[in-house]
Amino acid sequence: MNDNAPRTGLYGLMAEFTTPEQLLDAANKTYAAGYRQMDAYTPMPVEGLADAIGFRKHYVSQAVLTAGLTGCVGGFGLLYWISKIAYAHNVAGRPMNSWPAYIPITFECTVLLSALMAVFGMFAMNGLPQPYHPVFNVPEFARASKDRFFLCVEAGDPLFDKERTREFLSALTSYEVADVEN
Amino acid sequence: MKTEDVVRPIPPDIDPGPDHVLGPGHDIATVTDRIAGVVYQPLAKTPKPWFFAFAAAFALLQLLLISATWLFYKGVGVWGIVIPIAWGFAIVNFVWWIGIGHAGTLISAILLLLKQDWRTSINRFSEAMTLFAVACAGMFPILHLGRPWLAYWLLPYPNSMWLWPQPRSPLLWDVFAVSTYATVSLLFWLTGLVPDFATMRDTSKHHWQRVLFGMLSLGWRGSAKHWSRYQMAYLILAGLSTPLVVSVHTVVSFDFAISILPGWHTTIFPPYFVAGAIYSGFAMVITLAIPTRKWFHMEGMITMRHLEAAAKVMLGTGLIVAYGYAMEAFISWYSGNPYESFMYWNRMTGPYWWSYIMLISCNIAIPQLLWIRKVRLNLTALFIISLIVNVGMWLERFVIVITSLHRDFLPSSWGMYYPTIWDWATFIGTIGLFTTLMWLFVRFVPMLAMFEVREDLHHMQHTGAYPPAAPLPAHGD
Structure with missing residues (x-):
């Protein structure tokens, strides 16, 4: 997560999935494509997901x-x-x-x-308590704590390009890819 | 993104029997709706029996306030405590309550480490029970102090008198053990609630609820990085709580075992106290879970699998307790120590013989019915046995505290203990406090850990232990 990013403009792009397996698969592909600044959001812990997005040391x-x-x-x-x-x-x-x-x-x-x-x-x-976070601006994100799984590629990533990243994520999910506004 | 999908209705609440932890027809959305639904239902729609139970509990709570006020006004003389029985009901109740708390920690911590699938649905429920039982327990030593406003003298803090507590005394160990236990239990419970509060924040239809749950959830957003740290912290808490729970009742038993009084001075106390604690705790879990699941129709979530497993743990720990009694009796005879053998003979045949007979019937004889599967699967029988075990475990502490104290080494210092109405009022009052908090909890806080049930359900679907949900009409249409 890029905490230093200005609170305006695009925070990232978000893809939605219905099962943890789809999300895990998408996270692996996104990491393999070279993206590093990303986070996944799930209603319950998913085994191997932190690994898939390249987060290994939690201290x-x-x-x-x-x-x-x-x-x-x-x-x-x-x-x-x-x-x-x-x-x-x-x-x-x-x-x-x-x-x-x-x-x-x-x-x-x-x-x-x-x-x-x-x-x-x-x-x-974990940086909590943190009442505000850009991901909450996506209306569908309300289901991230219930039954949906999300992957967000952040705009701070060097490879991030609004159009190309959107295309890349669209290929992974059957839902529309959402803009995450700051 | 389009998520105006067809929402799956919550399946009917069917108890799937003693082999399954979850009723049929659920997916991760419906289990969430079902558990959160209890909190969301309008107050007027709350099941009627809940109101009656709450009213009864609240009335008993008033009894506690009255008896505590009277105690503070008059002093501990309102109780039946005398020399030589200076401990009386206060310590009996203290040990009883703290023992009840132990099942919650066992379920949430030890069974987590042992990967028991049936712990998930009842862990939050029993952790809450732990918390409220420890609150009741912690009150008694302080009420018993005589000058309860000076309770902080128990803590090591720099003071103008330059006095420090005595670290060689098990009574000081108890202060640390119980306060640490209360703190860690509270942390464990609250940590588990944070992701569920986030779910409540996101699914509530009322603005004030969203604000309230939003604050309680600390802004939890289910990030994979957060989950990764969270799971490690949760696992560590479980690992810490496991030796902690064993240490707490061990230290409580040291309060007795380190003295030289016959009936107290015995090495079997720590393991047998811990087993007894878990025994009474599971009895209380069953006592509370059976009405709760009936009132709120949670049969599909708290199933016979949970209740039967709890009954089995009760049977097992009950046998350890029986072994403890047998060893106490054996050693008092085998030791050849006249004081020891007199103590046990007096316990069985002395003025308090009735409490010993009741203890053996409640704690050892009657629970043997649990060997029969039909009894374990019969809710009425299970409920009654759990009540009997609760009574039995209270009697155990009564026998240990009262009968050991009333006849010590010198016949000139023998005495009798007669509890007064205020002894009973204080004790029954704490049952009121406990049940008041418990009934408020099951109604206003998600009583089962939603995220853990979702995780478990997904795991079961993955391994084929639970059928995957039937496909819904395609999304976005």
């Missing part, structure tokens, strides 16, 4: 791992600091750093931070 797992390690170290560190430094007192002769007793809370902190990162990190990387 969600790495972000969650980082957050989880932070939670783990931070959680244990907090308990260590509390019971050894900030508020050290002798409980029935147990060592100040009685680390086995700290494991449950350390675990909970690990899970908590990982989960927060998984959700908020995922939405942030």
